[in-house]
Amino acid sequence: MGRSPCCEKEHTNKGAWTKEEDERLINYIKLHGEGCWRSLPKAAGLLRCGKSCRLRWINYLRPDLKRGNFTxxxxxxxxxxxxxxxxxxxxxxxxxxxxxxxxxxxxxxxxxxxxxxxxxxxxxxxxxxxxxxxxxxxxxxxxxxxxxxxxxxxxxxxxxxxxxxxxxxxxxxxxxxxxxxxxxxxxxxxxxxxxxxxxxxxxxxxxxxxxxxxxxxxxxxxxxxxxxxxxxxxxxxxxxxxxxxxxxxxxxxxxxxxxxxxxxxxxxxxxxxxxxxxxxxxxxxxxxxxxxxxxxxxxxxxxxx
DNA sequence: AAGTGAAGCAACCGCGTTCTG
DNA sequence: GCAGAACGCGGTTGCTTCACT
Incomplete structure (x- = not known):
């Protein structure tokens, strides 16, 4: 009993994010902030699922992330x-x-x-x-x-x-x-x-x-x-x-x-x-x-x- | 240098809960 | 109150890199 997909899979990119996609996402969130991940890809000009955008932002693009080895x-x-x-x-x-x-x-x-x-x-x-x-x-x-x-x-x-x-x-x-x-x-x-x-x-x-x-x-x-x-x-x-x-x-x-x-x-x-x-x-x-x-x-x- | 397996990690997937019309 | 959308999560996959032979 699954759920309906959150996006049109045939029109979305999958796999690794490109530098350009990252920049689009960063720029969009800088301007408009987080939220409404479903509509974000379209508004930002990204051929990505909203969930994918959210994951990319939260896990890798957020400015407050600390990278590097764990202490x-x-x-x-x-x-x-x-x-x-x-x-x-x-x-x-x-x-x-x-x-x-x-x-x-x-x-x-x-x-x-x-x-x-x-x-x-x-x-x-x-x-x-x-x-x-x-x-x-x-x-x-x-x-x-x-x-x-x-x-x-x-x-x-x-x-x-x-x-x-x-x-x-x-x-x-x-x-x-x-x-x-x-x-x-x-x-x-x-x-x-x-x-x-x-x-x-x-x-x-x-x-x-x-x-x-x-x-x-x-x-x-x-x-x-x-x-x-x-x-x-x-x-x-x-x-x-x-x-x-x-x-x-x-x-x-x-x-x-x-x-x-x-x-x-x-x-x-x-x-x-x-x-x-x-x-x-x-x-x-x-x-x-x-x-x-x-x-x-x-x-x-x-x-x- | 080439092949192979292991390790690391980014990304995807399905699901439970909450939100909203 | 209900149904579907949205969000956020843990689990898992699969690609890339590294180490070894």
Whole structure:
């Protein structure tokens, strides 16, 4: 049940773009801006599909693109974000209409890089890098981990977590959001972010119930830098802990909260209300502090179920 | 120098969701 | 409310370049 083609295929060029085509597209967008990709080719005098124009502009012609090799820092960030977000397209998960997906979200955290570029880089470089480290690039588990079966996707879903807005059916919008498995029937449950005093160790900071779950978690030492926090916000280490949900075939979620109400959507770089409706982002003032304030989230992977 | 396979990457494709008339 | 258009995404293809024999 496909869709009708977006353009007349018999009258469009395909394949590599010529310099002249590039110049036409650049000049047109400089004059008229982006938008209405369907009508752009005709208006710009290009015998190209609108989708093709959009792809060419976004991936190669945009003036803010950074070309060249990826840095080690970029490598690490991509790996970490992929561990958290995966690469699955989870369109329409956000009530505001924004789409969540792996590559595009990762690209949003790497200025000047495109999702296509990151995707290619992942497939050609990082996969190999992870294999050489003995890590499965899909599950981010050790290759010799017999429990990380690729055939039981429903049980290994960390890289298919999507973020959705807080449930509209309750009023629990206190800076919360949900992480939901992208796999049907996945039995992952997300517990809350447990705030810790920076001087205390993790075991003393969690309740007995949390300690129980803590013992079942594997620390992958996956850390993602948070935007700096302002002075009015205590610097806390927050742990996102994923626990297994036992004996329940239903996919289930719990709301994640932080002690200071920082929305993880924000921590991932979204502006206030851009993707979630929690109204708990710290706002513009968050940009004013130093790297010394930088906090880190540490993510844990659940044991297999 | 020529042939061949691997690697890299630009571009295409199909599909899900949102938008619009 | 509905249908088709538009957009944006991940997956995949296929061309080009590179390395090796």
């Amino acid at each position: 080690e820092q970029e490598d690490d960030l991509i790996i970490n974000l992929h561990t958290l977000l995966g690469n699955k397209y989870v369109s329409g998960s956000i009530s505001s209409g924004a789409n969540f997906s792996g590559w595009s979200l990762i690209a949003a955290k790497l200025p000047g890089r495109t999702d296509n570029e990151i995707k290619n880089y992942w497939n050609t470089h990082i996969k190999r890098k992870l294999y050489s480290r003995g890590v499965d690039p899909q599950t981010h588990r050790p290759l010799n981990d017999s429990t990380a079966s690729t055939t039981s996707n429903k049980n290994t879903i960390i890289n298919n977590i999507s973020i959705i807005n807080s449930s509209s059916n309750n009023n629990n919008n206190n800076g919360s959001f949900q992480l939901v498995s992208g796999y049907k029937n996945a039995k992952i449950n997300v517990t809350k972010l447990v705030s810790e005093d920076s001087n205390s160790n993790s075991s003393s900071a969690v309740s007995s119930e949390e300690t129980y779950h803590h013992q079942q978690l594997i620390n992958l030492d996956l850390s993602i830098g948070l935007p700096s926090l302002t002075s009015h916000t205590q610097v806390n280490t927050n742990k996102l802990k994923l626990e297994q949900l036992q004996g329940d075939e239903q996919q289930e979620t719990k709301v994640i909260t932080t002690s200071h109400g920082l929305c993880l959507c924000y921590s991932l770089g979204f502006q206030s209300n851009q993707v979630c409706c929690c109204n708990k982002t710290i706002g513009n003032s968050i940009n004013t502090t130093t790297a010394a304030d930088t906090n880190m989230y540490r993510f844990y992977r659940p044991m297999d179920i």
